[in-house]
Amino acid sequence: MRLPILSEDKFHDECGVFGVFGHPEASNLAYLGIHALQHRGQESAGIASWDGATIHLHKAMGLVADIFGQQALAGLPGSTAIGHTRYSTAGQSTLANAQPMVARTTAGQVAVAHNGNLVNAEELRAELAAKGALFQGTSDTEVIVHLLAHQREGGVEDRIRGALASVRGAYSLLFLTERGIVAVRDPLGFRPLVLGKLKNGATVFASETCALDLIEAEYIREIEPGEMVVVDAEGLRTIQTLPRQRSGKCIFELIYFARPDSQVFGRSVYTTRKALGKRLAIEAPVDADVVVPVPDSGVPAALGYSEQSGIPYDLGLIRSHYVGRTFIEPSQSIRHFGVKLKLNPVPAVVRGKRVVVVDDSIVRGTTSRKIVKMVRQAGAREVHVRISSPPIQWPCYYGIDTPTRKELIGSSHEVAEIQKYLSADSLGYLSLDGMLKATGNDPAHFCHACFTGQYRIGFDAGDVAQLKLFDS
Amino acid sequence: MRLPILSEDKFHDECGVFGVFGHPEASNLAYLGIHALQHRGQESAGIASWDGATIHLHKAMGLVADIFGQQALAGLPGSTAIGHTRYSTAGQSTLANAQPMVARTTAGQVAVAHNGNLVNAEELRAELAAKGALFQGTSDTEVIVHLLAHQREGGVEDRIRGALASVRGAYSLLFLTERGIVAVRDPLGFRPLVLGKLKNGATVFASETCALDLIEAEYIREIEPGEMVVVDAEGLRTIQTLPRQRSGKCIFELIYFARPDSQVFGRSVYTTRKALGKRLAIEAPVDADVVVPVPDSGVPAALGYSEQSGIPYDLGLIRSHYVGRTFIEPSQSIRHFGVKLKLNPVPAVVRGKRVVVVDDSIVRGTTSRKIVKMVRQAGAREVHVRISSPPIQWPCYYGIDTPTRKELIGSSHEVAEIQKYLSADSLGYLSLDGMLKATGNDPAHFCHACFTGQYRIGFDAGDVAQLKLFDS
């Protein structure tokens, strides 16, 4: 049996999207773009291109570099393309759910790439099925595609607006139409989506700026929450703006999901993570000899912690480059070597030392526990765990794959209990207030429901008995 | 066409070897062992096991995790196994060269796993072919296998000694025989090889200690240069020791090849690299604002440089997790994005700063040049390059895949010219003396021919006109 290793104790984002309009090598650029976004989803990937006559599509399960070869890219002609890279839990991970998805509507062909999660998908799915819609897979995105196909009137932009009118939840969407690209972000802007420009004037959309950097596109701005942007032969224009007092940008993008070299929600991810680490050093100081990050996600916060505290930073844990998403656990007596495949301590760094291990978050606690044990076995005198975000206590309904509440150690246990479970000499989390301060001091700006349970949109899911809506 | 990206401007080690004797899950352990050694070679991998009756073999091109599944491992029964992971240049990378290789000799079946390079392979190959030996591939290891098959007398240990008598060069070898495992290291000990022990008493051999760590084996000691160790039902014993004044351990293992969490040649790799960085800070100081490593290989030296110099360390370059060994360069106008796929700067870290970029070595200079440009474009005010080893000037004949002399920028250009080529504001290499001091201050201990041309064994290769043998 193949077990996920890398993913073992982290949240997972569901998708990355990328689009380019107006470049003779659109699909090549899309290929590079989704390659840069692959940390947002590595289960499947796809590209759709429009060559003026037809939408070409290539998608498959697997990694971008394995899915796309010279031949596949040659089969995606045209100067407009959108791409998608997808994560999903094992049970739902099938080609039928891979994206982009294509619809042939009476207003022409449309391909869709989606990052996010709808909270009323089941309801919409049931309504559509009752009308005779045949679903191929189980993804929310297919709901959007069917809604679009059921629109009867107006141009393709009107139909997209019509389709989205009944949708609630998180969505950063790219639509490839016969005329160009339509980019939409949900009214609360849960997931990121940025606009860029290439030297030749081509317009680019991407989940994160790291995709712009790779193709040397200039970062222009975020697509705003509730905004619908169209780019076609007539140029780029906003065709919808929603009045907005507050937004629900996912704070976990800054804490863990996004690549550290990206700008997300207008902020440098790396700088933000260092700021979280600094704040953590103020809130949860400890008398220690060395600050050791859990690589790679804990590195910026550990550097911030070290900088603020003055305790030297050193690389006491080495991460293997060769641990992929899946690995066969050899049977029987030698099981349970677990996290060792991914991380190995450097005894020379930790031996006899009081070590501060810094990570960005704790989900189930199993990995953190193994790390503490490993560092201690390598000779550390004390092991202090510091986490650059508050305890995760609530599942996400807006596009992140999370365990149920009872699996979240931050929900089921007090901090003191967690410390005991980890066998750490001390455990410190960043406070909610500290996290918000380090991310710009605007509580209305971010969705932080996974820490607070203050959900910004109601939903029809079942495992949270009483929903605390953020501002109702 | 698939181009190597990761490998672009680095030397490559050729192999990792691993063996276990006396454990009911020998092949499972070998699987884990070669997984941990995969940084030493990722073109092909294989495992051979002995179940008391026959040698079972599974090998293929590709990564360890892709080659071995439950079924493949189930097909490798027995309590003795050896494994191998291999790098090779494109032209020679075929299954015929994959290891372990198996010979059916009149003293029984033998499987061989080899790390190193013979300097008289061509000569031996010609002699063997004249005697009717049929070669399947082009590797040196096959020469050893044929030599072994041509031995007529004695037990298998005698035949291994006989076969190796005519061999010159670098070899850390594991032989799986019908009785156990024979481990041999060449008289100068170019490549590492360590001995370990599992909790159940099983004996383990591995190129590096990181493989022992993963399976929780205890590190006992190095196999000595010139030593032949046998483990079988009668126990573990040294059956050959060569008198030895000097050795030729590859100093580049400490500088770049080995995993930082390994012990190699009795030294912590990580600590050694930090020491090289500290020494570099003393020899090549610079007035700057931030020390930025080229990840991941430059990280320990950069930390050492920062610690010694007091200039803050920060992560100004982010490495993508998804760059594998191969990548299709999209055609035409968007080529040459090169190193950007692997590395992306963090503008917030370097903007307006005087940056010290620290790396372990420069081979051709092309990657370093792109990095300097990239950091400058991200806003750095000054870019100073510091290298934690001397200029590489000579090819290796002892198991490392290196370019020819004229491709080595350290051979064809003076340091000032290299600085100009890199467009760096300054360039500093560590001195030979500094390197030797940081690695234990024993010039006779290490082979450093790639820096000095002082080769320790003559060879029959052609592109070095005058060979400066180290001590003749």
Next chain:
Amino acid sequence: MRLPILSEDKFHDECGVFGVFGHPEASNLAYLGIHALQHRGQESAGIASWDGATIHLHKAMGLVADIFGQQALAGLPGSTAIGHTRYSTAGQSTLANAQPMVARTTAGQVAVAHNGNLVNAEELRAELAAKGALFQGTSDTEVIVHLLAHQREGGVEDRIRGALASVRGAYSLLFLTERGIVAVRDPLGFRPLVLGKLKNGATVFASETCALDLIEAEYIREIEPGEMVVVDAEGLRTIQTLPRQRSGKCIFELIYFARPDSQVFGRSVYTTRKALGKRLAIEAPVDADVVVPVPDSGVPAALGYSEQSGIPYDLGLIRSHYVGRTFIEPSQSIRHFGVKLKLNPVPAVVRGKRVVVVDDSIVRGTTSRKIVKMVRQAGAREVHVRISSPPIQWPCYYGIDTPTRKELIGSSHEVAEIQKYLSADSLGYLSLDGMLKATGNDPAHFCHACFTGQYRIGFDAGDVAQLKLFDS
């Protein structure tokens, strides 16, 4: 490029269907059933099973034996299953068109397997698309699936009837429902469909009786044209019978498509083909030395011709067992060896002889021409071609893949011209009247539009200017 060889000069049937209700190894039986029906379509195959809770589906491009292994069959549990094997022209041959197809309707899950062709598919497809239906592929069957999904009322049998109400054309259909199997044949009964029974009492449906023979099922009767049969926990019953004066059973099934060991339309295919050959000997006698069949399809008619005429039958053409559906034509000067790959003459049989070559039909004439040349080169003194059906002059719209009218040599040329084109010493076709006599002497019973242009249902296709409807 891969060129079809076997298919070069024959019509192609589109599909075979098979179903079993009430056997613990339903999918294993379906596997055998579609294996026996593979001559009806070898581009893709699939099986759907119902295990009381969910419909399981496995389908792929390729041959039955390659598609289904132990594992695939193990994934198809349950005591009800339907299977399908499909032919299609190159352009439409994709997995999206493979069958069975599955719909999740509000009356439960349904899988569909279809043999035939709808004449109003394009019209229905357009209507459905306007209602928002998303089509994955281009097959008629998907139209039926969408029609079914758009039914709102009644049980699943009512919905199937409702869906078929708007459909015109040829269809022998098996529906796997949550309750059992529904089998339907179109009102004119173009394509065959038979009912059988296993020893354990399980009900079986199949396109031809050869599938019953393989699994040792007893042949009960044909499903009648216009009949809808249901088998479920309550037993087997006819739930619809259409009053019927005439039918449109495809006479070409008897002439070429069906396997000679099958019973089709209540007649032995083999005996019918021999009768056609006997009739041909009466209508088109010739003074000759040997009757040689074009194997394998011409064998029964040749035996009949020999029997009637008294001219000895002998095997002057040998068919290779190893010619599959596709073959790479080696390039350049050695092209055009064409039919030789499939057929080779036996000079000892034909040398110096006056040879009657008997085949079942001529489509384009290219293969027949090569055969005549081949037999003559092998030494035949005279080559007389006899065809056990009339000239094919019209395309089929009821489920057979045919060339356009102008490609049909029987449409564009007189018999004398065809003889000249074939370089035959004489050419004789069976007359329409003779064909009908040999097949039971009931002109209203069979569709023979491919010979007469007397189509039984109007259609919306374009390449026949004036449609001669059979009885209007």
Next chain:
Amino acid sequence: MRLPILSEDKFHDECGVFGVFGHPEASNLAYLGIHALQHRGQESAGIASWDGATIHLHKAMGLVADIFGQQALAGLPGSTAIGHTRYSTAGQSTLANAQPMVARTTAGQVAVAHNGNLVNAEELRAELAAKGALFQGTSDTEVIVHLLAHQREGGVEDRIRGALASVRGAYSLLFLTERGIVAVRDPLGFRPLVLGKLKNGATVFASETCALDLIEAEYIREIEPGEMVVVDAEGLRTIQTLPRQRSGKCIFELIYFARPDSQVFGRSVYTTRKALGKRLAIEAPVDADVVVPVPDSGVPAALGYSEQSGIPYDLGLIRSHYVGRTFIEPSQSIRHFGVKLKLNPVPAVVRGKRVVVVDDSIVRGTTSRKIVKMVRQAGAREVHVRISSPPIQWPCYYGIDTPTRKELIGSSHEVAEIQKYLSADSLGYLSLDGMLKATGNDPAHFCHACFTGQYRIGFDAGDVAQLKLFDS
């Protein structure tokens, strides 16, 4: 588990060989040639070509049409090529045994394709291994390759002669050298080998003439037993002829192995088989209504039987086109449908009739028994079995894969017992004398050891206690 179906109750030939010298599309022709010879072995296939500088080789497990595509053939340049197609029993069927095999000798590169079997292979293999030869697989051919590589003196033709000097057994060999092709047949000429010529003057070698027919090459003559022929830039010449009183041509080639459209040993296979059937009708007459062949191998003998006896021939058993070499037996209760997958009776032909079933041979008797049962169940009143060769009683050591003696029903049982086992109303074999008469009436000409135990060469195999050598 995959079970062979086609092979169930027949002997198997081991190989087909093909060579062409002097044609710009040599490998394309070799591809066609081995395609035509595929009935001689369908487990693996390969082609080696010489382009004036190097030998190119492509070989794989599987069918010719699957192994060779445009790309594979493009990788086989040059105007000389040899090809091979191979059968082997499951245990020995590996790529390591696939042919052609290539040796790099000091007289240049050589590729070898072999049809036959050596009787002293084990002895030679042991001698070579003692000299240090490393064997990759288990085939006799590799022994020849090693013998060749161990030759030290003379040109390549001398070395081939030298290598073959120590070899005993059956071999029709093609050697591709740097100069041309060397074709050799063993002194007794067990396996066929013919010489042909293309229109452009190119020389062709093939196991059977059907391969010449496909590429429109003219048949020149057999390579004689003991003859060595060389074709190179200097033309075609015989460089060795052995004085010869008798030969050992395999009579089973005429009875079953060869394609009926081939000429083998100078005789038409088809005509010979009909003659065997006629002779059988004289020796074993029966009062019956219809003669039914076991298709396809029994067809010519059945036609002969019918012609001689006057009993009408008819096709009472239909053979499926889709039965390949392997087929998964579905598990449990529906096993054992066995031969039904391949053959199905036509009830209309046999019902109420006294049927003579004609086949070429009986090996184990299991298939014949199922056929008798099947024909009787289809309604035959009587079933008489007639076999166009004598009872097979001895294994073959000269290149045919046969069961052991005790598995041969003709060895372990009397004819009356076999009849009873088959449940046939009567059973008649052709006599040895009748067989020899029908094949030319020269007992010294053919090896018929499988019928008589009169082996022509001694061997070192174990399961025949006392060897009756033919003429010692």
